[in-house]
Amino acid sequence: MDAAIDDGVDILSISLGGSSKAFHNDPIALGAYSATQRVGASTLDRKLKATIKLGNNKQFEGESAFNPKGHNSTFSPLFDPALSPTDVDSPYCGRGTLNDPDIKNKIVLCMAGGGYSRIGKGQAVKDAGGVGMIIYNGPDVGVTKSADAHVLPALVITYQDGMNILAYMNSTSKPVARISFQGTIIGDKDAPVVASFSSRRPSLASPGILKPDIIGPGVNILAAYPTFAHKGYTFNILLGTSMSCPHLSGVAALLKSAHPTWSPAAIKSAIMTTANTVNLANNPILDERLLPASIFAVGAGHVNPSRANDPGLVYDTQSEDYLPYLCGLNYTNGQVRNLLQRRVDCKQVKSIPEAQLNYPSFSIRLGTHVQTYTRTVTNVGDAKSSYNV
Numbered sequence: 193m194d195a196a197i198d199d200g201v202d203i204l205s206i207s208l209g210g211s212s213k214a215f216h217n218d219p220i221a222l223g224a225y226s227a228t229q230r231v232g233a234s235t236l237d238r239k240l241k242a243t244i245k246l247g248n249n250k251q252f253e254g255e256s257a258f259n260p261k262g263h264n265s266t267f268s269p270l271f272d273p274a275l276s277p278t279d280v281d282s283p284y285c286g287r288g289t290l291n292d293p294d295i296k297n298k299i300v301l302c303m304a305g306g307g308y309s310r311i312g313k314g315q316a317v318k319d320a321g322g323v324g325m326i327i328y329n330g331p332d333v334g335v336t337k338s339a340d341a342h343v344l345p346a347l348v349i350t351y352q353d354g355m356n357i358l359a360y361m362n363s364t365s366k367p368v369a370r371i372s373f374q375g376t377i378i379g380d381k382d383a384p385v386v387a388s389f390s391s392r393r394p395s396l397a398s399p400g401i402l403k404p405d406i407i408g409p410g411v412n413i414l415a416a417y418p419t420f421a422h423k424g425y426t427f428n429i430l431l432g433t434s435m436s437c438p439h440l441s442g443v444a445a446l447l448k449s450a451h452p453t454w455s456p457a458a459i460k461s462a463i464m465t466t467a468n469t470v471n472l473a474n475n476p477i478l479d480e481r482l483l484p485a486s487i488f489a490v491g492a493g494h495v496n497p498s499r500a501n502d503p504g505l506v507y508d509t510q511s512e513d514y515l516p517y518l519c520g521l522n523y524t525n526g527q528v529r530n531l532l533q534r535r536v537d538c539k540q541v542k543s544i545p546e547a548q549l550n551y552p553s554f555s556i557r558l559g560t561h562v563q564t565y566t567r568t569v570t571n572v573g574d575a576k577s578s579y580n581v
Contacts, residue, residue, distance in 0.1 A: 286316060
């Protein structure tokens, strides 16, 4: 990171990290203490829709990137490897665990997880003679579903839908199902939805700074991919906060291009204060349970790049403003020196509480002594504009 800064790089997209830790012991904070940004992930307003229709005419929606031309969707028998497992990992459809001859020409129901990739599960089903696969997620994942380029007709569904299919299989001696693919569906009214894997905070390192800052697209993102990592394909569909990070980095790059004099804090402020707080249906953004997402799930909201270009006001913070903040965290002089890379003496600094940092949000502990907190805004819009607090 230091080398990139020396080279004049304006934007670094760094989708890595771990558990929250003290800034003086965090390599990311050490490398860029004044420009770090944590993002959450959300779904897009499009789905790679697939459906599973049961013999009792009940239908469940999932997602899949499998959609070959000429695919003929017909009813096939359903098979649950958990009912007669030949291996402890059979319910997960692990490679080499599906040895039951009854799998041939059937649609296999597989549990998510178990240390096996979703593509690998499909390959295991295909190798065992299966003609299709249904993966049902765990209960904590909610409505977050992945769309993968499967090797056979397959889709991912929710845990509850999986339980409903299992109940159907237990209700009849000859359970059958049919998998259909509808391709890309645009305009999901619930979008964006906070993904199950998106980080929930407040920050443990500094609870007085609200986290996450922002959420952005991170579920089922189509992007270029190294051919050596994925059977020669040049594109792949992935999900994770590592998918939302480049979206936010790209927005930051656009803002830096349009406003080259803006500081990292000004760019972050512009992104946060212009974020969307409602979904396409104009209702509060939901989480993976389809319940209103809390402030610790969405932060300021979902990124809106076009609005961020003209925020009107920004909460700016210069690098020297972090010294009284870091001293206020009760770090030692040596710990602050590790971050700022210069000699400091916190006894000579008028330290501030976390909530006093000129940040685009407030996060104040209940039960603390009465304190007045202030913010300073900078007008980066029309000089003649007026604002009401």
